[in-house]
Amino acid sequence: MKKLFILFFCLFAFSFANAQDFKGKVFLLNADGQKEPAGFATIVCIENGMVAEADMDGNFTFKKVKLEKATFYATFIGYTKDTVVVNIPHEYHEFNLKDENELGALVVTGRQEANYLSKSTPVRTEVITAAGLCKMACCNLAESFENSASVSVGYSDAVSGAKQIKLLGLSGTYVQMLDENKPIMRGLASPFGLTYIPGQWLESIQIAKGPSSVINGLEGITGLINMEHRKPTAENPLFVNLFTNQELKLEANVASSLQLNEKWSTVIMAHASGDTQEHDGNDDGFKDEPKTLQLNFDNRWLYQAAPGGVQIRFGVKAFSDKRIGGQMGYKEGMNDHGVYEAYKKGIWGSEIHNSGIDGNFKLGIPLSNEGAESLAFVATYSYYDMNTSYGTKYYKGYQNMAFVNAMYQNQIHENHHYTFGIAGQYDKIGENYMDLTLDKGTANVTNIATDSHLNGIEDKMFGVYGEYTFTNDKFTAVVGARGDYHSKGGWVFGPRANLKYSFTDNTIVRVTGGRGFRHANIIADNLGLLSSSRDIKIEEDINMEDAWTFGGNFTQYFKLGESENSYVSFDYFRSSFNNQLVVDWDKGWNPAINGGTVNVYNCQGRSFTDTYQFDLSVEPFKRFTAILTYRYTNAKVEMDGQGLVNRPLMSKYKGVLNIQYATNLNKWTFDVTAQLNGPAPLPLFMGGGESEVYPMFYAQVTKKFRGVDVYVGVENIGNYMQENPIINANDPYANDFNASMVWGPLMGRKFYAGMRLTLWKK
Amino acid sequence: MKAFKIFVAVLVATFAFSFNAQAQKEKKGSMEEVTFSVDIHCESCKTKCEANLPYIKGVKDFKVDMESNTIWFKFDGSKVTKQKLSSELAKLGYPGTEVKPENAQKK
Numbered sequence: 001m002k003k004l005f006i007l008f009f010c011l012f013a014f015s016f017a018n019a020q021d022f023k024g025k026v027f028l029l030n031a032d033g034q035k036e037p038a039g040f041a042t043i044v045c046i047e048n049g050m051v052a053e054a055d056m057d058g059n060f061t062f063k064k065v066k067l068e069k070a071t072f073y074a075t076f077i078g079y080t081k082d083t084v085v086v087n088i089p090h091e092y093h094e095f096n097l098k099d100e101n102e103l104g105a106l107v108v109t110g111r112q113e114a115n116y117l118s119k120s121t122p123v124r125t126e127v128i129t130a131a132g133l134c135k136m137a138c139c140n141l142a143e144s145f146e147n148s149a150s151v152s153v154g155y156s157d158a159v160s161g162a163k164q165i166k167l168l169g170l171s172g173t174y175v176q177m178l179d180e181n182k183p184i185m186r187g188l189a190s191p192f193g194l195t196y197i198p199g200q201w202l203e204s205i206q207i208a209k210g211p212s213s214v215i216n217g218l219e220g221i222t223g224l225i226n227m228e229h230r231k232p233t234a235e236n237p238l239f240v241n242l243f244t245n246q247e248l249k250l251e252a253n254v255a256s257s258l259q260l261n262e263k264w265s266t267v268i269m270a271h272a273s274g275d276t277q278e279h280d281g282n283d284d285g286f287k288d289e290p291k292t293l294q295l296n297f298d299n300r301w302l303y304q305a306a307p308g309g310v311q312i313r314f315g316v317k318a319f320s321d322k323r324i325g326g327q328m329g330y331k332e333g334m335n336d337h338g339v340y341e342a343y344k345k346g347i348w349g350s351e352i353h354n355s356g357i358d359g360n361f362k363l364g365i366p367l368s369n370e371g372a373e374s375l376a377f378v379a380t381y382s383y384y385d386m387n388t389s390y391g392t393k394y395y396k397g398y399q400n401m402a403f404v405n406a407m408y409q410n411q412i413h414e415n416h417h418y419t420f421g422i423a424g425q426y427d428k429i430g431e432n433y434m435d436l437t438l439d440k441g442t443a444n445v446t447n448i449a450t451d452s453h454l455n456g457i458e459d460k461m462f463g464v465y466g467e468y469t470f471t472n473d474k475f476t477a478v479v480g481a482r483g484d485y486h487s488k489g490g491w492v493f494g495p496r497a498n499l500k501y502s503f504t505d506n507t508i509v510r511v512t513g514g515r516g517f518r519h520a521n522i523i524a525d526n527l528g529l530l531s532s533s534r535d536i537k538i539e540e541d542i543n544m545e546d547a548w549t550f551g552g553n554f555t556q557y558f559k560l561g562e563s564e565n566s567y568v569s570f571d572y573f574r575s576s577f578n579n580q581l582v583v584d585w586d587k588g589w590n591p592a593i594n595g596g597t598v599n600v601y602n603c604q605g606r607s608f609t610d611t612y613q614f615d616l617s618v619e620p621f622k623r624f625t626a627i628l629t630y631r632y633t634n635a636k637v638e639m640d641g642q643g644l645v646n647r648p649l650m651s652k653y654k655g656v657l658n659i660q661y662a663t664n665l666n667k668w669t670f671d672v673t674a675q676l677n678g679p680a681p682l683p684l685f686m687g688g689g690e691s692e693v694y695p696m697f698y699a700q701v702t703k704k705f706r707g708v709d710v711y712v713g714v715e716n717i718g719n720y721m722q723e724n725p726i727i728n729a730n731d732p733y734a735n736d737f738n739a740s741m742v743w744g745p746l747m748g749r750k751f752y753a754g755m756r757l758t759l760w761k762k
Numbered sequence: 763m764k765a766f767k768i769f770v771a772v773l774v775a776t777f778a779f780s781f782n783a784q785a786q787k788e789k790k791g792s793m794e795e796v797t798f799s800v801d802i803h804c805e806s807c808k809t810k811c812e813a814n815l816p817y818i819k820g821v822k823d824f825k826v827d828m829e830s831n832t833i834w835f836k837f838d839g840s841k842v843t844k845q846k847l848s849s850e851l852a853k854l855g856y857p858g859t860e861v862k863p864e865n866a867q868k869k
Contacts (some may be wrong), residue, residue, distance in 0.1 A: 665823065
């Protein structure tokens with residue numbers, strides 16, 4: 001019975017397949033009228049993309065064509081295409097290809113550069129491409145800037161593993177983060193936000209210095225970082241990345257871009273990572289990095305009615321993250337309320353549980369055929385939950401944020417474009433902060449210190465804006481203004497301008513200026529406040545931060561060796577605050593009790609930073625590129641009782657040299673990066689002075705196979721680590737314990753290896 | 763200083779290795795060139811080609827140019843034919859026609 005079934009099945013399968021085969025022969029018709037078989041010609045089915053290769057006599061067969069009607073064409077070099085539409089089953093077709101003479105211009109370009117300065121944008125914009133993101137381990141966004149001197153990345157504190165960026169000599173909180181031009185990482189989501197964007201999900205990152213456009217709000221003061229994710233339209237049905245390092249950090253990324261039909265496409269991205277082991281490389285009793293478990297998911301959809309027609313994008317993303325840090329003996333749950341097991345055992349620990357969900361929608365409607373007139377609408381909603389404990393400090397927060405933006409674009413003339421828009425934003429942050437005093441013997445709570453300034457904020461914002469763009473061959477001007485009404489803070493008004501002049505195609509000058517505003521979030525912007533024994537003293541209501549940034553850039557592109565796009569560039573930017581939140585570790589320091597308070601207040605005097613940067617990118621010989629950048633920052637702030645001082649913990653300079661060599665066809669890629677990190681002023685309570693100057697070296701080798709890349713590398717080759725990053729690590733419940741004075745690397749030399757698998761749509 | 767020495771050692775090793783790898787590739791042979799005119803209109807198409815074309819046996823070098831919609835190949839004629847290259851391009855979704863060298867205009 002079984003055999004009979006198999007036989008029947010085979011017969012059925014065979015007849016089914018046979019009935020749908022398409023066979024034929026391809027001929028070449030030469031100029032003299034002769035007809036000859038086209039051996040090894042190519043035949044393509046347009047509908048399903050199947051490709052057949054003819055044999056040496058020009059015969060071909062398509063098996064199992066699952067279509068009723070199909071379009072096939074045959075091609076052969078030097079001959080015109082021949083196309084036919086057939087109903088399947090169709091027995092046989094003869095293609096006849098005629099001799100042709102086609103003209104074509106030949107221009108060749110190089111391979112994709114990894115980091116470059118954009119020629120076209122009016123704002124000075126540094127682009128890190130997918131190739132650039134593959135130069136290093138780049139586990140997440142925070143690690144994607146190692147080759148950039150514009151952006152420095154450092155730890156917020158020595159226990160949470162949270163990383164913070166700095167741009168133009170100021171904290172990353174003054175940079176507006178955008179996910180495909182939608183604002184993200186605001187409020188509570190900012191301290192860990194960079195860690196929650198897996199580097200392998202990204203297609204490119206654009207770092208724009210200066211105040212930029214008014215379209216997405218006024219929150220970007222020093223600049224804007226926009227991330228482009230993998231696209232629904234990408235022809236990669238499957239991408240898998242696996243990564244591990246010597247300390248058994250494990251990471252996996254999966255992405256799939258699917259084109260369901262001509263109108264609908266989607267991309268699904270998932271990430272899982274974990275630091276599975278506890279390490280204490282510097283023997284201070286504390287884990288160098290917390291044990292973590294992080295899960296991220298992102299699904300984006302694109303609906304495109306027709307090329308150049310209505311476009312809808314929407315998506316949802318969610319994540320959860322758990323971080324268990326602190327002393328080596330600390331285990332999850334030991335800080336739980338009512339138990340205070342860690343305190344009883346004299347172990348200091350930190351626990352961070354973050355989760356969030358985000359939905360977004362974007363609609364673009366072209367109103368004229370040329371695409372000059374259009375309407376766009378963007379809406380996003382996000383929920384974020386944060387539950388943390390640092391020793392006996394407990395901080396819980398949640399936030400609901402909604403953002404809508406509607407804009408109309410049109411042109412008066414080819415050279416004159418304008419945009420008008422209205423926007424709304426709703427931010428509700430709930431906070432609960434408790435600094436417990438526990439009884440040494442029983443661990444009973446004897447006192448709860450809190451602060452009325454840490455009870456969250458609710459702000460409704462309504463804004464109107466307009467922006468005018470003039471472009472011609474040489475000159476681009478983008479001038480905009482925006483007025484926002486905040487239910488907490490009233491009206492704020494920000495004008496912004498970006499001008500670009502190209503003396504030639506290769507000589508570009510840019511000038512920029514504008515104003516920005518933001519609500520400071522005391523804890524989220526200064527997470528390090530929690531990882532010290534100091535009491536937090538918020539002296540007054542914190543006003544909106546308000547600053548002007550001005551700057552300029554000169555870029556000269558030139559031909560050197562292999563590249564016509566070698567460049568040298570100079571930048572100068574100045575940010576000057578009308579009001580800024582100051583976190584002062586010195587004002588309330590009390591050596592008598594080895595601690596005291598950390599004071600938070602509105603800056604009463606001046607606060608400004610000057611940043612100078614030099615960039616050089618060359619390709620002196622084929623596939624060998626070198627990028628050299630150097631940044632110098634002079635950051636000053638007026639602190640109570642100290643006057644105008646250098647901003648503490650802000651490194652004065654950073655130099656980066658990246659060298660890449662790729663073998664023919666980029667099958668092997670070798671990358672080495674050297675950084676020199678300048679000294680950072682230390683707070684007076686640490687004795688003042690400056691931190692050490694330290695170098696960092698990175699190297700990576702990538703081998704590409706068809707569809708698979710394998711890479712191995714080393715981070716921090718010199719094994720440089722900040723000595724004693726935690727003050728009084730031996731006695732964490734003492735008053736002078738402080739884990740937030742971090743200026744250098746916490747992790748030593750690390751070897752890592754990973755692979756990327758990419759399937760391409762056939 | 764120790765860090766610097768390690769760094770220099772890695773640098774030297776890296777380049778010694780890479781140039782060696784390169785040297786092995788440069789063998790004499792029947793090198794040929796061909797340029798195809800293809801409908802290649804987006805950055806992702808270029809990426810797709812750049813990810814796949816190096817692995818066709820016999821391909822020694824190639825360049826994808828979106829401005830002129832062409833793909834140029836340098837290949838070992840004893841290992842691969844123009845027709846095979848054309849068929850591989852078609853398999854990727856970019857069927858093309860050869861641009862005859864005598865007609866090609868260099869910008």
